[in-house]
Amino acid sequence: MKKVLYTLIFCAGPLFAQGIENGEISGNFQSNSQIYYEDADLGISSENLPDERFLTNSFANIIYATRNFSTGLRYEANQNSLLGFDKRYNGEGIAYRYAQFNKDGLDITVGNFYEQFGSGMILRAYEEKNLGYDNAFDGLRLKYSPFKGVYLKSLVGKQRLYFDNAEGIVRGFDGEISLNETFGALSEVKTQILIGGSVVSKFQKDMDPIYILPENVASWAGRFNLYHGKWIMGAEYVYKYNDPSATNNFIYKEGQALLANLSYSKKGFGFSLTGKRIDNMSFNSDRNLKGQEVSINYLPALTKQHAYTLATIYPYGTIANGEMGIQTELNYKVKKGTLLGGEYGMRILANFSNAYGIHKAQIDEDTALGESGTLGYTSDFFKVGDEKYFQEFSIELSRKINRKLKLVGSYINTHYNSTVIVGYDYHGMIKANILVFETQYKLKPKHSVRTEIQHLSTEQHEGNWAMGLIEYTVSPHYFFALQNLYNYGNETKKMHYPNISAGYTKGTTRFALGYGKQRQGIFCVGGVCREVPKSNGISLSITSSF
Amino acid sequence: MRNLKYLFAVIGAFSMTLTSCDVIEGPFTEDIVVGECLGKCKKILLEDYTGHMCGNCPKAAEKAAELKRIYGDQLVPIAVHAGFFAEPSGSYFTSDFRTIAGEEWDSHFGISTAGNPNGMVSRVGYPESNHILQYSQWAQKIEERLQTKPEAYIELDVNYNTTTRSLQISSKTEILQSISAPLSLNIVLTESGIIAYQKDYEADPEKISDYKHNHMVRKSLTGTWGTDLGQTNYTSGDLINNTFRVNLEEEWNTKNMSVVAFLSNTNTYEVIQAEEIHITE
Numbered sequence: 001m002k003k004v005l006y007t008l009i010f011c012a013g014p015l016f017a018q019g020i021e022n023g024e025i026s027g028n029f030q031s032n033s034q035i036y037y038e039d040a041d042l043g044i045s046s047e048n049l050p051d052e053r054f055l056t057n058s059f060a061n062i063i064y065a066t067r068n069f070s071t072g073l074r075y076e077a078n079q080n081s082l083l084g085f086d087k088r089y090n091g092e093g094i095a096y097r098y099a100q101f102n103k104d105g106l107d108i109t110v111g112n113f114y115e116q117f118g119s120g121m122i123l124r125a126y127e128e129k130n131l132g133y134d135n136a137f138d139g140l141r142l143k144y145s146p147f148k149g150v151y152l153k154s155l156v157g158k159q160r161l162y163f164d165n166a167e168g169i170v171r172g173f174d175g176e177i178s179l180n181e182t183f184g185a186l187s188e189v190k191t192q193i194l195i196g197g198s199v200v201s202k203f204q205k206d207m208d209p210i211y212i213l214p215e216n217v218a219s220w221a222g223r224f225n226l227y228h229g230k231w232i233m234g235a236e237y238v239y240k241y242n243d244p245s246a247t248n249n250f251i252y253k254e255g256q257a258l259l260a261n262l263s264y265s266k267k268g269f270g271f272s273l274t275g276k277r278i279d280n281m282s283f284n285s286d287r288n289l290k291g292q293e294v295s296i297n298y299l300p301a302l303t304k305q306h307a308y309t310l311a312t313i314y315p316y317g318t319i320a321n322g323e324m325g326i327q328t329e330l331n332y333k334v335k336k337g338t339l340l341g342g343e344y345g346m347r348i349l350a351n352f353s354n355a356y357g358i359h360k361a362q363i364d365e366d367t368a369l370g371e372s373g374t375l376g377y378t379s380d381f382f383k384v385g386d387e388k389y390f391q392e393f394s395i396e397l398s399r400k401i402n403r404k405l406k407l408v409g410s411y412i413n414t415h416y417n418s419t420v421i422v423g424y425d426y427h428g429m430i431k432a433n434i435l436v437f438e439t440q441y442k443l444k445p446k447h448s449v450r451t452e453i454q455h456l457s458t459e460q461h462e463g464n465w466a467m468g469l470i471e472y473t474v475s476p477h478y479f480f481a482l483q484n485l486y487n488y489g490n491e492t493k494k495m496h497y498p499n500i501s502a503g504y505t506k507g508t509t510r511f512a513l514g515y516g517k518q519r520q521g522i523f524c525v526g527g528v529c530r531e532v533p534k535s536n537g538i539s540l541s542i543t544s545s546f
Numbered sequence: 547m548r549n550l551k552y553l554f555a556v557i558g559a560f561s562m563t564l565t566s567c568d569v570i571e572g573p574f575t576e577d578i579v580v581g582e583c584l585g586k587c588k589k590i591l592l593e594d595y596t597g598h599m600c601g602n603c604p605k606a607a608e609k610a611a612e613l614k615r616i617y618g619d620q621l622v623p624i625a626v627h628a629g630f631f632a633e634p635s636g637s638y639f640t641s642d643f644r645t646i647a648g649e650e651w652d653s654h655f656g657i658s659t660a661g662n663p664n665g666m667v668s669r670v671g672y673p674e675s676n677h678i679l680q681y682s683q684w685a686q687k688i689e690e691r692l693q694t695k696p697e698a699y700i701e702l703d704v705n706y707n708t709t710t711r712s713l714q715i716s717s718k719t720e721i722l723q724s725i726s727a728p729l730s731l732n733i734v735l736t737e738s739g740i741i742a743y744q745k746d747y748e749a750d751p752e753k754i755s756d757y758k759h760n761h762m763v764r765k766s767l768t769g770t771w772g773t774d775l776g777q778t779n780y781t782s783g784d785l786i787n788n789t790f791r792v793n794l795e796e797e798w799n800t801k802n803m804s805v806v807a808f809l810s811n812t813n814t815y816e817v818i819q820a821e822e823i824h825i826t827e
Contacts, residue, residue, distance in 0.1 A: 051653075086659070086660050087656030087659045087660055088656065088660060088675035088678065089675075090656070090675075091675075161675070161676070162675035162676075163674065163675050164674055164675055164676050171566060201566035201567060203566065207685070207686040207689040207690060208576075208685050208686060208689070209576060209578065209613075209616055209617075209685055209688075209689060210575060210576060210578065210612075210616070210685065211574060211575055211576065212570055212573065212574055212575065212576055213570070214567070214568035214569065214570050215568055216566040216567050216568045217567065217568070218566055218567030241567050241569055242569055242570055244574070245682075246680065246682030246683075252570060252572075252574050286683075288680065288682045288683040288685075288686055289680060289682070289683065290680050290682060291680075373574045373575045374574065419747070533630075
């Protein structure tokens with residue numbers, strides 16, 4: 001890998017010598033560390049502490065860029081990975097390196113890159129460091145615009161799997177045309193139209209002793225986006241040819257996905273409606289790997305992303321083997337000067353989303369539903385399955401009372417089919433009601449205090465939770481926070497999870513120090529479950545960029 | 547013209563992608579040929595890391611059984627109960643099937659922290675990150691391993707005294723290809739047919755009271771990392787004989803027990819050969 005990097009830097013240099021003189025170096029750094037302690041209350045003894053006692057996840061990106069050329073690398077040092085992260089990330093090295101240059105309009109990237117075609121349902125490589133997710137490509141990508149408004153991309157590469165690459169080779173092509181840009185006659189038309197299409201194929205050798213497997217699996221997608229004044233409408237359809245895999249239990253059925261959305265927005269009012277149908281659309285670089293480590297595509301969950309702690313206890317993840325759902329969101333600002341709006345107006349944000357299984361029927365009397373080595377099942381495209389996977393309604397009201405005080409109140413009602421979504425224990429459909437009340441108060445210039453009171457009530461799983469938070473900020477440099485989660489409804493053991501943290505920011509560098517307890521979690525992806533142990537310890541986080 | 551050249555190149559890439567698709571019309575399955583070990587053949591160690599509280603683990607055990615049927619003597623499966631899901635829990639899952647060696651393997655190779663079920667095929671891929679394999683990956687890795695020639699062969703002989711429950715194991719390790727590394731011989735006892743609770747998310751109820759646990763590692767006779775065979779360089783034809791003695795515990799059903807031996811490269815932990823023999827016929 002180092003050899004490749006040196007080659008990239010030193011061989012590419014002379015080619016673009018003119019540009020390099022005016023180049024800029026930029027980068028960023030992040031380090032999260034924790035020291036772990038014994039805790040009798042949590043049942044953590046010296047035996048089940050991590051052997052290292054101190055764990056750290058760190059990385060730095062360094063990028064050198066000129067007008068037509070850039071090269072960069074990311075060095076990662078996980079010595080060893082924090083609890084909750086896969087131990088296969090233990091180690092250090094250059095996990096990402098690339099060179100990109102633009103010549104005569106042809107944009108070439110060699111090495112690692114992230115990419116997305118359309119909505120990502122056919123291809124998306126991205127990273128989410130805090131979740132320990134990175135499926136970057138390692139290969140070659142070309143981008144070209146032969147005519148105004150026409151954008152072409154093609155790529156070939158393998159995907160990152162921890163500190164290695166997955167076995168499969170992915171080839172992809174994407175084309176997009178903006179009709180209004182390309183055709184002069186349409187340039188003045190109010191309606192803007194974008195049309196796109198992609199083809200993605202993967203190769204993996206068939207070494208299986210049981211199944212006759214397709215070594216090349218292709219998929220294609222078509223999409224459009226239409227912008228008309230305050231309206232936006234779009235849809236994408238993806239089709240995947242037979243792709244027997246560990247995730248779909250080695251069935252030979254085709255895969256399909258449809259995502260459609262409509263939205264409207266104007267000052268003080270907006271709504272959006274999105275619908276999706278996903279059928280057998282797990283698409284992996286390695287057919288034998290369950291889970292999402294090397295997903296070629298990304299299937300959106302279509303649920304609201306919550307920031308409040310108790311609202312993140314039951315997060316939904318798309319069921320790639322089949323689901324149908326909708327999400328609708330409405331935001332409205334009650335005018336100021338009215339009874340509800342008061343002096344500054346009130347913002348209302350309402351959201352509803354759900355997901356159900358898809359209809360599945362046996363292919364014939366003798367074949368069980370989803371039986372390996374068969375076509376699996378048949379499915380009526382428009383028929384919703386019987387089983388509910390997820391449903392959530394949430395409403396958030398936020399109102400500025402005066403120049404110093406702002407209040408935010410939220411209510412969330414969640415139905416979470418834990419058997420289907422995480423499959424970690426038999427709690428069935430978990431029904432939870434969550435209430436959050438937040439205050440933001442400016443004490444004096446630069447000094448503000450924020451409080452959160454949260455409550456989650458449920459009769460299933462771990463029962464009720466309560467949470468309180470107080471955060472004091474002296475902007476732009478300091479913050480100090482105190483919080484406690486209390487799982488008082490837990491029938492096994494009622495438990496407090498207090499945390500105290502403080503931070504200091506100078507320019508683009510931020511330090512945060514914390515001490516507290518973390519709750520235990522069992523996380524399952526694709527039928528592989530791992531325990532993220534409860535912990536007690538001091539954490540230090542440093543981020544910086546230049 | 548230059549524009550057109552690039553355009554054609556991109557269209558070329560596009561058509562290559564389009565044509566890269568194999569559609570299987572059926573049949574979808576191979577004619578399964580049961581592996582037959584002729585002479586001194588390669589034998590693969592399959593480690594299934596599991597736990598009685600792991601509701602997805604029965605699927606892995608089924609896969610191990612399926613592969614055993616396919617590969618016969620060339621596959622030596624062992625079930626290592628270790629990690630969080632193997633801990634005694636509640637009023638049902640009271641058994642403790644963990645062993646010292648199993649726990650240390652689990653911790654060293656990072657298996658249960660990566661999740662259960664997971665396993666290893668001859669511990670290949672360590673210390674790179676690809677030694678941990680989901681059960682759906684086992685078959686391919688076994689196929690790959692079987693493409694390589696055996697570097698060593700192990701012969702086992704057992705002598706069991708039913709009265710004293712003492713067991714003597716004799717092993718003869720024959721080097722078939724030169725090996726420039728220290729080697730460790732590991733001897734473990736396994737037991738099948740153990741009836742105990744097991745969680746299974748696909749069963750109703752999930753708690754199965756009479757689940758049959760197979761190939762369970764009961765004890766390692768050679769510590770966690772085996773017995774060093776004494777050299778750092780071995781040449782073809784080298785023969786190393788070892789003898790091991792152990793008294794079997796009363797609760798173990800000797801009729802269902804086997805001795806599993808595996809030879810590993812001490813530096814890389816890779817298992818280069820395995821062998822299994824039943825304690826009683």
